[in-house]
Amino acid sequence: MFGVNGRIKRPSVEILRNEVDGAIDSLIQNGSGMTIISLLDKISGKHFKFYPVAYALAKCARCADRQVSKQAYLLIHKVCKIPSHLFLFHYYCKHAVNLRGWPRSHRKAIAAWYTENKDYKEDMIQFARHVTKYKCRYGISQRKVIKSCHPKPPNEKFDFIFRYATKGLKKANEKYPPQSSAGNTKVMSDKCEDFLRDYETIRSGHVPLDCVIDTIKKWRLTWEHIPPRFLKKEERCEEFKERYKEEYKEIWRTLLLHTQMPMTAIVRNLVKMTRLGLLIPNSKEENMVCQKLNDPMILEQSNIHPFHVLTALAAYRTGQTKRKGEDIKWAVSEGVVKALFQSFLHTQALPPTDKRLLLAIDSAIEMNDSVGSSCLPIKEAAAALALAVHQNSTSSETVTFGNVAAKFEFQPHDQSVFDIESALERIHQRAEDIQRSNFNAPFLFARQNIETYDGIVLLTSLVDTEEAATIRRSFQEYKEQRNCNVKAVVITYCHSEHVGTEEDSAILDVEGADACAAKQIMRFISDNKEGFEEIDIDLRY
Structure with a gap:
């Protein structure tokens, strides 16, 4: 997006500042700041990586031109689609533009992103999912952001989730007891409390595998919600290796078959699922993956970038890689390779x-x-x-x-x-x-x-x-x-x-x-x- 002379493999703040600050500042000083805002608006959702958009938006939001700054803050509702996007925007405001504290305009815009989010207003469970899924990104926690921007909850459901994010479920239940509790007029009667209670239960780690699987099916959780011990193969001793591998495999089978696993998550975890033995030829799991990869409607709704699909195809078809000095191999599924290429053609449309x-x-x-x-x-x-x-x-x-x-x-x-x-x-x-x-x-x-x-x-x-x-x-x-x-x-x-x-x-x-x-x-x-x-x-x- 920036037209940088050279590749940016790890775009640290220092690299971005040295390479692109001059171009962005020059455009704003020459009165073309609104042109940047217009371009950011048009490419929203079409970018391969989000960091250039977040960096340019942060530069515009904290610039001296009040009109450009105002429009940049209004644009975060459209550009930042999930909390991790919002956190990256705040990260660049803090580290690239040297933002100190939480100025009023910055605080109001971040708070409005939560309270005026149409997706959250229509589906409070989606809000609860995002609060638990994106707990911390780029060193910025959900708890810190919500506490610092002081959002005014539009209703009790928002207030309940805000209190959970900042103080925990116990404190949230003190103000809004479960429906079964009596003697208090403020009762949380919707499903948010049930979702958060079930999430906290499996997060404690002291639950059997069956309980975790039932919770995944009930709430269609993503892999970010699952406790680490169920997602990482334990290697303490030979005796437990097979047991943990089977648990690991069963978790991923449930995530694939019983949840609406996002297309990006499917593409990113193809190697993992193949190594676990899920994507064997003509299996139920392989057929579902291929069906989703070949479904134009699912691809369009996921808004997955063609380059993501192509990168996954290049990595998967080799059948081997090296990670931390260890050679990792897997049996390549020909059906998955064909489906990935067809998916690439569909995304080109x-x-x-x-x-x-x-x-x-x-x-x-x-x-x-x-x-x-x-x-x-x-x-x-x-x-x-x-x-x-x-x-x-x-x-x-x-x-x-x-x-x-x-x-x-x-x-x-x-x-x-x-x-x-x-x-x-x-x-x-x-x-x-x-x-x-x-x-x-x-x-x-x-x-x-x-x-x-x-x-x-x-x-x-x-x-x-x-x-x-x-x-x-x-x-x-x-x-x-x-x-x-x-x-x-x-x-x-x-x-x-x-x-x-x-x-x-x-x-x-x-x-x-x-x-x-x-x-x-x-x-x-x-x-x-x-x-x-x-x-x-x-x-x-």
């Missing part, structure tokens, strides 16, 4: 097109680097995006290029579904022992082809100044030779030199892994202006 496209994937050594801090090689990310476009195009060709361009065929697997496993393996075999590729090669391939392309898409790690000039020159030569209205798209996964210019609107630059990137690329090639707009801001500082 590309409409069919009859445009003739040339997709060119760079095969230089740098393409073996990872995308940001993920385990996903740039080459695999590029191949998956190319395959997604290829699958929705009736007329497209794919090439890999280093010194020269060579045709690359995606092989159908079954029912017109392309084999992502085969594609990723063969794309690795195309690696060339060169540092930088010849960016004229794809255009030379296009000129030698009899057919004229409507769009030429380059996928590479980064583009420097000289390479950008080469792409512009080669593209211009191709247009003059064919005398056609062709479009060029340059996709990079690191901060790069822009290829497009104000004079040539037929070139689109795409950086990173935006959730809507593929859709916008197809719109650009089809001359569809929807989703594109001119933003006039000065980024110099």
Whole structure:
């Protein structure tokens, strides 16, 4: 989002301050602060990582421009969807902008996030779930935040949960006794007290496994609610290893089959569930996972980012990893791999097109680097995006290029579904022992082809100044030779030199892994202006 020159693997406050403060401050000082607010509003829910949004919002909220600050605080209701987002926003306000104490505007905005939250007003159990699920993030506790912002509860149910979060269930019950208690007019008659009492019971740790499983089924708890001893395999002695493993397996089976486990949690824990023996071929658990991964409605409601799915696919299909010096292996489920790729295609949601496209994937050594801090090689990310476009195009060709361009065929697997496993393996075999590729090669391939392309898409790690000039020159030569209205798209996964210019609107630059990137690329090639707009801001500082 920031366009930083270099990768941020662990974005500490110091790194963000050194890299992006100048750009954000310059925009605010030049009167473009509301433009930042507008952009943050539009990308809400479409980002791969939340920290850039939280940092930019914190900078705007604590800036000297009162209008920008006011709008930034109003925006936290839309941008911060869960308490952990709110805590990260407060963390950046405190450490990046040197917020001291709890100023009135900051306190009121945080309090309003709780008391005016529509989801909480409609479902108080959801509020109780979030209070217990997100107890502490980024060194900031739910208890500390609620105590410091002094929210005014709109009703007794809110007051009961606020008292529980700050003082515990016993104190909350003193003011609002359970319905069975008599002699007090203030009685907590809804399910919140039952939920919190059951949660505190299993949290104590002195309960049998059956009680924990019954509680999970009753309240559809998430894995964050479960006591650590039921989620971590004990290794005190050989005698107890099998017993704890079975308990561990039974907990995860219950979480998967009897709760609405979020899509992100399913994707993140595929390796864990496979190692426990849950995702064996044709099992009930594997069928449910594959069904959820292939359900467009569930994927849309979960708002999962395509890059999350792709990263999970890259990690899962290897069948091994190393953690804390220990080699960890698992039996890869072919059904899960196929479901993950289909899930990636669903999240892209590309409409069919009859445009003739040339997709060119760079095969230089740098393409073996990872995308940001993920385990996903740039080459695999590029191949998956190319395959997604290829699958929705009736007329497209794919090439890999280093010194020269060579045709690359995606092989159908079954029912017109392309084999992502085969594609990723063969794309690795195309690696060339060169540092930088010849960016004229794809255009030379296009000129030698009899057919004229409507769009030429380059996928590479980064583009420097000289390479950008080469792409512009080669593209211009191709247009003059064919005398056609062709479009060029340059996709990079690191901060790069822009290829497009104000004079040539037929070139689109795409950086990173935006959730809507593929859709916008197809719109650009089809001359569809929807989703594109001119933003006039000065980024110099």
